[in-house]
Amino acid sequence: MPKYNPSKIESKWQRFWKAKKLYFIKDKIKDKQNFYNLVMFPYPSGDLHMGHWYNYAPADVYGRFKRMQGFNVMSPIGFDAFGLPAENAAIKNKLDPKVWTYGNIKSMKRQLDSIGAAFDWSREIITAEPNYYKWTQWIFLKLYEAGLAKKEKVLANWCSHCKTILANEQVQDGRCERCDTVVEQKLLEQWVFKITDYAQKLLDGLEKIDWPETTKILQRNWIGRSDGAIIKFQIPNSKDSIDVFTTRPDTIFGATFLVLAPEHELVKRVVKDEQLGQVNNYLEKTKKKTELERLVEVKEKTGVFTGAYAFNPATKEKIPVWISDFVLPHYGTGAIMAVPAHDQRDLEFAEKFNLPVKEAGLDNEIFSRLSKEGFAERKINYRLHDWIISRQRYWGAPIPMILCQKCGWQPVSEKDLPVLLPKINDYKPSSSGQSPLAKSEKFIKTKCPKCFGEARRETDTMDTFVDSAWYFLRYADPQNKKEFVSKEKLKSWLPVSIYIGGQEHAAKHLLYARFITKVLHDSDYLHFDEPFSSLRHQGLILGPDGNKMSKSRGNVVNPDDYVKKYGSDTIRMHLCFMGPYENGGPWDPKAIVGVYRFLNRVWSFANKKPSNEKLEKIFHKAIKKVGEDIKNLRFNTAVSELMKLLNEIEDKELAKEQIETFLKLMAPFAPHLTEELWHQLGNKKSIHLEKWPEYDPKLIKEEIVDIIIQINGKARDIIKVQRDLKESKIRELVLASEKIKIYISGKEINRFIYIFNKLVNIVL
RNA sequence: GCCCGGGUGGUGGAAUUGGCAGACACGAUGGACUCAAAAUCCAUUGACCGCAAGGUCAUGAGAGUUCGACUCUCUCCCCGGGCACCA
Numbered sequence: 034m035p036k037y038n039p040s041k042i043e044s045k046w047q048r049f050w051k052a053k054k055l056y057f058i059k060d061k062i063k064d065k066q067n068f069y070n071l072v073m074f075p076y077p078s079g080d081l082h083m084g085h086w087y088n089y090a091p092a093d094v095y096g097r098f099k100r101m102q103g104f105n106v107m108s109p110i111g112f113d114a115f116g117l118p119a120e121n122a123a124i125k126n127k128l129d130p131k132v133w134t135y136g137n138i139k140s141m142k143r144q145l146d147s148i149g150a151a152f153d154w155s156r157e158i159i160t161a162e163p164n165y166y167k168w169t170q171w172i173f174l175k176l177y178e179a180g181l182a183k184k185e186k187v188l189a190n191w192c193s194h195c196k197t198i199l200a201n202e203q204v205q206d207g208r209c210e211r212c213d214t215v216v217e218q219k220l221l222e223q224w225v226f227k228i229t230d231y232a233q234k235l236l237d238g239l240e241k242i243d244w245p246e247t248t249k250i251l252q253r254n255w256i257g258r259s260d261g262a263i264i265k266f267q268i269p270n271s272k273d274s275i276d277v278f279t280t281r282p283d284t285i286f287g288a289t290f291l292v293l294a295p296e297h298e299l300v301k302r303v304v305k306d307e308q309l310g311q312v313n314n315y316l317e318k319t320k321k322k323t324e325l326e327r328l329v330e331v332k333e334k335t336g337v338f339t340g341a342y343a344f345n346p347a348t349k350e351k352i353p354v355w356i357s358d359f360v361l362p363h364y365g366t367g368a369i370m371a372v373p374a375h376d377q378r379d380l381e382f383a384e385k386f387n388l389p390v391k392e393a394g395l396d397n398e399i400f401s402r403l404s405k406e407g408f409a410e411r412k413i414n415y416r417l418h419d420w421i422i423s424r425q426r427y428w429g430a431p432i433p434m435i436l437c438q439k440c441g442w443q444p445v446s447e448k449d450l451p452v453l454l455p456k457i458n459d460y461k462p463s464s465s466g467q468s469p470l471a472k473s474e475k476f477i478k479t480k481c482p483k484c485f486g487e488a489r490r491e492t493d494t495m496d497t498f499v500d501s502a503w504y505f506l507r508y509a510d511p512q513n514k515k516e517f518v519s520k521e522k523l524k525s526w527l528p529v530s531i532y533i534g535g536q537e538h539a540a541k542h543l544l545y546a547r548f549i550t551k552v553l554h555d556s557d558y559l560h561f562d563e564p565f566s567s568l569r570h571q572g573l574i575l576g577p578d579g580n581k582m583s584k585s586r587g588n589v590v591n592p593d594d595y596v597k598k599y600g601s602d603t604i605r606m607h608l609c610f611m612g613p614y615e616n617g618g619p620w621d622p623k624a625i626v627g628v629y630r631f632l633n634r635v636w637s638f639a640n641k642k643p644s645n646e647k648l649e650k651i652f653h654k655a656i657k658k659v660g661e662d663i664k665n666l667r668f669n670t671a672v673s674e675l676m677k678l679l680n681e682i683e684d685k686e687l688a689k690e691q692i693e694t695f696l697k698l699m700a701p702f703a704p705h706l707t708e709e710l711w712h713q714l715g716n717k718k719s720i721h722l723e724k725w726p727e728y729d730p731k732l733i734k735e736e737i738v739d740i741i742i743q744i745n746g747k748a749r750d751i752i753k754v755q756r757d758l759k760e761s762k763i764r765e766l767v768l769a770s771e772k773i774k775i776y777i778s779g780k781e782i783n784r785f786i787y788i789f790n791k792l793v794n795i796v797l
Numbered sequence: 798g799c800c801c802g803g804g805u806g807g808u809g810g811a812a813u814u815g816g817c818a819g820a821c822a823c824g825a826u827g828g829a830c831u832c833a834a835a836a837u838c839c840a841u842u843g844a845c846c847g848c849a850a851g852g853u854c855a856u857g858a859g860a861g862u863u864c865g866a867c868u869c870u871c872u873c874c875c876c877g878g879g880c881a882c883c884a
Contacts, residue, residue, distance in 0.1 A: 206881095247801055251879060254800060259883075279884060292884095334882085359882045369884045377798085378882050416883055540879080610822075612810055616803095624809065627822045630837090670811070673821035680821090741817050746865040748817045786864050792816050796864050 039600020073534030111158030167451035257416025278365030287393025305340025429494030572617020
């Protein structure tokens with residue numbers, strides 16, 4: 034018997050699968066249900082780390098299992114190829130970002146192949162391909178048509194290091210998620226997607242999808258619905274009134290002053306001359322501050338009095354109007370009624386500026402009274418911001434819009450798509466907030482689609498999250514030149530059956546993808562309005578030191594080393610075995626030998642001479658357990674069940690049929706090893722075309738069961754009895770036990786509790 | 798501050814959802830094989846008491862419900878994640 038040599042058999046079978054096109058999946062197979070098994074596609078950073086494997090290998094186990102269960106399983110893969118790192122690397126090395134990106138894709142493909150996953154490479158997607166981003170641009174046009182893509186003057190997050198605007202979702206603790214620079218707020222004209230118009234639909238949709246509850250909660254919090262009212266505070270001797278948003282109209286009797294955000298449009302109108310100097314002074318100060326401290330420093334309240342007053346519509350009292358930057362311009366109406374008796378922040382402000390604090394007798398009727406009088410109306414507010422998609426960078430899909438002096442903004446007509454990203458010489462971003470494309474006159478100069486006069490192209494590119502917000506649709510029909518996806522193929526494959534990926538995308542990609550799906554649904558392009566019927570997260574793999582893997586820390590685990598040493602099957606199975614899939618955890622370089630030893634033992638076991646012996650019971654139990662565990666993505670216990678099974682059968686000589694059953698149970702985990710052993714047993718076709726073994730529930734039932742005997746809740750003995758015995762019979766057997774006799778001798782039995790086929794508890 | 802997760806041997810984790818806590822592994826210790834080492838195989842491995850049979854304690858801490866709690870309830874402590882001046 035030759036030794037188990039993973040590197041030899043793995044490359045051999047990978048070649049075999051490729052030659053047989055085993056994983057090129059047809060859109061329809063008679064009598065088979067389609068199953069869309071999706072993983073989050075990688076960014077082509079250049080190397081695949083253990084975290085990618087942890088996403089892809091167990092997801093592949095799941096897909097292979099589904100296939101053996103009789104589904105037509107599609108497991109596509111591709112590359113999220115646009116984005117900043119390519120550009121930064123290109124600037125550094127004076128390369129075309131395209132060259133850098135495609136070089137990385139090439140080496141990552143080799144690494145992805147080494148996983149031995151059932152990826153359907155015939156459906157590969159690269160988002161930086163004109164053939165792909167043509168349709169990203171098309172989707173932009175659909176949003177534009179629906180009034181959901183607009184150029185707006187918005188207060189936006191500007192990263193001075195990356196020299197681009199970022200979406201709210203890409204800012205972490207006031208810093209750029211990519212480079213950690215503190216972002217500044219800039220008022221700029223940007224293309225936005227009106228995701229806030231979909232806030233309610235995005236909330237409602239969560240009810241009907243099979244997602245982890247934690248992820249749903251995270252999205253709900255991110256959308257941040259709050260129900261309240263707009264209340265009008267009139268300014269004496271003026272047509273102006275100040276609208277405030279509050280969730281607690283019932284506290285209005287305690288409202289002793291109003292506060293406007295410094296950016297509020299009424300500030301200039303209401304301020305009294307004698308306060309003008311002070312107010313301007315404060316506005317100057319906060320304007321500078323907003324760029325840094327306002328987001329970071331929260332503790333100390335600041336503000337200034339406008340000199341103006343307004344009527345509290347409930348009390349008819351005149352209350353002072355203040356300005357403070359603790360009121361945010363983009364939430365609610367940018368103005369609040371301050372109720373210091375009920376709100377910590379209002380109290381801090383009142384204390385600082387010696388404003389009255391008045392206990393408010395709560396009044397539940399006040400809202401309806403005020404609304405009858407025209408002072409109040411219901412209002413729902415969302416924390417969610419619109420999605421700013423303009424990026425002042427080069428390596429992305431150009432926004433397909435044209436600015437004409439006469440006609441204003443005009444969409445590029447569909448027949449002119451794609452707007453190709455031109456080759457340029459200088460990719461450097463500018464501090465002025467202009468895209469590198471702005472330097473290319475050749476790109477900019479164009480004709481107005483409406484009046485055919487001279488016009489200029491938009492030079493910003495799209496946020497890469499737009500690219501990834503619809504890629505899962507394209508996998509169904511990746512080559513289509515006429516449509517983004519044909520209706521027929523959409524029907525075959527979508528929505529996605531199961532989506533497996535990290536939770537870090539919960540409030541970004543997963544939200545955007547749902548939004549785009551809903552928009553396309555509402556424009557009648559999709560027959561469903563939630564893209565991912567079922568979603569599961571894998572945990573995060575940390576470096577051996579317990580920290581997040583990063584190059585700067587030097588704790589990145591390179592899977593290639595382990596492929597060489599143990600083979601891909603061992604890594605796959607070890608990743609499954611490590612612990613609960615959603616937990617992740619530190620990579621322990623030593624622990625992997627456990628699975629390697631196991632696979633070596635499987636090798637020896639399957640190489641033994643078969644006999645006629647069969648062990649029905651343990652096999653049927655294992656078939657049940659392994660199948661149920663994979664179905665529930667409990668890969669760790671599925672693997673331990675396989676180990677237990679081998680422990681029991683290893684020293685026996687079993688019938689060929691049972692050895693084959695064992696290999697089939699192992700096949701999703703160790704596709705190469707099992708394929709090799711399967712063929713060694715004389716089979717000609719791939720084991721991965723085999724059916725998943727079935728179990729007979731009758732054979733699992735134990736005829737003899739263990740009954741645990743407790744005295745006062747402590748286990749004292751255990752007896753083996755025929756199953757399904759009546760309590761009277763059990764009582765007889767229990768009381769006959771020598772051990773139990775000792776415990777109960779001379780004492781009275783208070784209660785005798787019998788749990789059917791399981792346990793007896795005698796209470797003395 | 799608010800909202801989620803989680804806390805079980807030296808380590809990763811298991812526990813049929815209220816019924817023998819520690820499955821399956823890693824590591825460690827001892828032994829076999831070997832000139833030797835690696836690999837492999839065998840044995841032991843939660844803590845404490847005991848020569849042993851056996852017993853006591855033990856799932857972050859404390860209380861409660863229950864015949865019985867890792868599992869349910871309450872209070873508190875610690876760790877991880879999300880949001881954060883959102884009215």
